[in-house]
Amino acid sequence: MQIVTDRSAAIEALGTLWRIRRFEEAVEDLYGRGMMHGTMHLSIGQEAVPTGACMALRRDDYITSTHRGHGHCIAKGADLERMMAELLAKDTGYCRGRGGSMHIADAATNNLGANGIVAGGVPIAAGAGLSAQMRGTDQVAVCFHGDGAMGEGAWHEGVVLAAMWKLPVVFLCENNLYGMSMSSAKAFPLEQLSDRANGYGIPGVTVDGNDVQAVHDAVETAVARARAGEGPTFIVAETYRWRGHSKSDKNLYRTRDEIESWRESNDPIARFEKSVLEAGTLTEADIQTVRDEVRDDLRGAVQRAAAAPDATPEGLLDAVFAPTTGAAR
Amino acid sequence: MTMQEQRSIHEGLEHPTGLGARPGAETAEMTYAEAIRDALRIAIEADPSVFLMGEDVGRYGGAFGVTGTLVDELGTDRIRDTTISELGIVGLGVGAAMTGMKPIVEIQFSDFTAQAMDQIANQAAKIHFMLGGEANVPLVIRAPGGSGTGAAAQHSQSLEAWFAHIPGLKVVMPASGDDAKGLLLAALDDPNPVMILEHKLLYKQTFEVRTGDVRTPIGKAAVRRTGGDLTIVATGVEVQRSLEAAELLAAQGIQATVVDPVTLTPLDSATILAEVVKTGRVLLVQEAVQTGGFMSEVSAIIAESEAFVHLRAPIRRLSGLDVPIPYAPQLEKAVVPQVDDIVVAATALVKEW
Incomplete structure (x- = not known):
């Protein structure tokens, strides 16, 4: 799919980029004003990865996500109001206040959920791929994970099984250069992180993770390969997290200059806007319209979510197990 | 043969x-x-x-x-x-x-x-x-x-x-x-x-x-044997050992009920408590190590329930020793409850209380 040169695709991508950015900014603001509880992991600066990846997917394709998962949810099509309601501890939230930021899933878009455990979603995505393969559908599962996940055993085991059975899975690493504070360059002495794929007998690809079209194209190729029964692909999308890992992060492991240089010269949204303007696909006015629509959507979502009833402890014990419905055969 | x-x-x-x-x-x-x-x-x-x-x-x-x-x-x-x-x-x-x-x-x-x-x-x-x-x-x-x-x-x-x-x-x-x-x-x-x-x-x-497509309900305990002197609650292979022990106890004139919880979660506490009330003595048998074991939970459920006032004897746990399972057969056998251990514990419970 040509995104940069196709008007409707460009508008869709730009809308997703801004929805993610504005959602994260709204969360940061609400948290800062004491209206939001817990912690949060913001994906500002990384918006191009979910945006490009999910534009290569169908609605019935699966994704698994991470603790830094708001962008994946939004790009796959989640409802902003239900997401915001969850973060605001409302009964109308995706998890009815039981999961919060790290556990939003959306059955309607086959989003199997964010995950509070690093690499927790890797074998789960492989299992969704196994399910698709066994059911004879051509669905694909995209596993979003960070560079930190590359140190986990779960990553290894999920990829081993997916490779053995040629499962329709795309392992998509958002390399934002740090696993919390650990530099991925230090942790993994590889020329490129995607070289890791060689050890598993699957293709490994590195892309500019702040380029929507590049991410999309790499995922589109991997998805085509997966749908054709040729097995998994490992993609590393190079990007950067502007904010700290979570609210406790004082950024002691990186310099202010480093953060500033990414913000100023490698903002994925500014880059996308520049590319669609240069290509003549959208005008400044078009871009402003998208921004305004996103601002209005998000403002409405926050207002409605804030006005929704709070989550209550009633029924919590009954919510632990799904109700049994008798003999399945 | x-x-x-x-x-x-x-x-x-x-x-x-x-x-x-x-x-x-x-x-x-x-x-x-x-x-x-x-x-x-x-x-x-x-x-x-x-x-x-x-x-x-x-x-x-x-x-x-x-x-x-x-x-x-x-x-x-x-x-x-x-x-x-x-x-x-x-x-x-x-x-x-x-x-x-x-x-x-x-x-x-x-x-x-x-x-x-x-x-x-x-x-x-x-x-x-x-x-x-x-x-x-x-x-x-x-x-x-x-x-x-x-x-x-x-x-x-x-x-x-x-x-x-x-x-x-x-x-x-x-x-x-x-x-x-x-x-x-x-x-x-x-x-x-x-x-x-x-x-x-x-x-x-x-x-x-x-034979055929049958079910054992999840969440329902099984009363494997009934007797009026004590209630043995046992899990896994200890159910079989408890039943064998119950036969040996019967030969000595001690009649035991044996309850198998079958499901630990969700536990059928009602059946266990009802059988405890009937005899007033309870022996909890598990192969697992004692500390933090499931039978400690069963013990607490009994102690916190109305069944407590029907007890004639302290609740007794018979568990694996708090050690890793050793290799040598005589050591391995020694660290988990065997039939004889259950007989001894049950007899003491009935004779002393």
Whole structure:
């Protein structure tokens, strides 16, 4: 799919980029004003990865996500109001206040959920791929994970099984250069992180993770390969997290200059806007319209979510197990 | 000598009457392993979403022979050999279960669940609740526990308390061939993850087992034997040992009730408490180590209930010693309750109180 040169695709991508950015900014603001509880992991600066990846997917394709998962949810099509309601501890939230930021899933878009455990979603995505393969559908599962996940055993085991059975899975690493504070360059002495794929007998690809079209194209190729029964692909999308890992992060492991240089010269949204303007696909006015629509959507979502009833402890014990419905055969 | 007698001598254990088939169906004699295999065959043939995956379950036939030649009947797609990757096996099971399949995963020894604990405890058990009901995980995990095979500390544990401590996971311990079959088929009806802790000493024992697509209800205890002097609550292989002990006790004039919880989560406390009230004496028997063991929970439930005022004696636990399971046969036997230990403990409870 040509995104940069196709008007409707460009508008869709730009809308997703801004929805993610504005959602994260709204969360940061609400948290800062004491209206939001817990912690949060913001994906500002990384918006191009979910945006490009999910534009290569169908609605019935699966994704698994991470603790830094708001962008994946939004790009796959989640409802902003239900997401915001969850973060605001409302009964109308995706998890009815039981999961919060790290556990939003959306059955309607086959989003199997964010995950509070690093690499927790890797074998789960492989299992969704196994399910698709066994059911004879051509669905694909995209596993979003960070560079930190590359140190986990779960990553290894999920990829081993997916490779053995040629499962329709795309392992998509958002390399934002740090696993919390650990530099991925230090942790993994590889020329490129995607070289890791060689050890598993699957293709490994590195892309500019702040380029929507590049991410999309790499995922589109991997998805085509997966749908054709040729097995998994490992993609590393190079990007950067502007904010700290979570609210406790004082950024002691990186310099202010480093953060500033990414913000100023490698903002994925500014880059996308520049590319669609240069290509003549959208005008400044078009871009402003998208921004305004996103601002209005998000403002409405926050207002409605804030006005929704709070989550209550009633029924919590009954919510632990799904109700049994008798003999399945 | 009949075949059954030969088998009993071979296995070194009599066939306890209290562990026969539940009523309501035709029965056949089969081993515990064959009963599980029968359940696998029935479920996989009836439901295209059911499959088994695990280490060496295919051509090898399973480390304990549970699958046998099932792969020849059902194919490598449905009886699926995996790499040695417990975390991956359970994790793929979780993903498949969330997306329309009903996987059964076999963990070769329950000790190896330690390798898979994130997917069991943090994923499978919590997903339905923490995702606000957006997803279910109808995953069945089968894992053999228990000592008695000389496999030592990393292949012999009884870890049910780990799993019972995790909200969102159902935990069952089949003590008979009939329940091994019926619980597996019932677990496949359940939209929740179910951990089936089989016992490796039972696999080769012969039981009377219901034929066909039968169920043992999850969440219902079984009263295996009744007697008026004390109530023994036992799990896993200790149910069989308790039944044997009860026969020896009867010869001394002590009549024991034996209750098998069958399901640890959700526990049928009502049946246990009712049987405790009837005798006023309770002996809790488990192979697992005592500290933090499941029977400590049963003890607390009794102590906090109205049954407490009916007790004529302190609640007594008889558990494995708080040691890793040792290798030498005499040491291995010494650290978990044997039939004689149960007889001694029961006799003391009745004589002293």
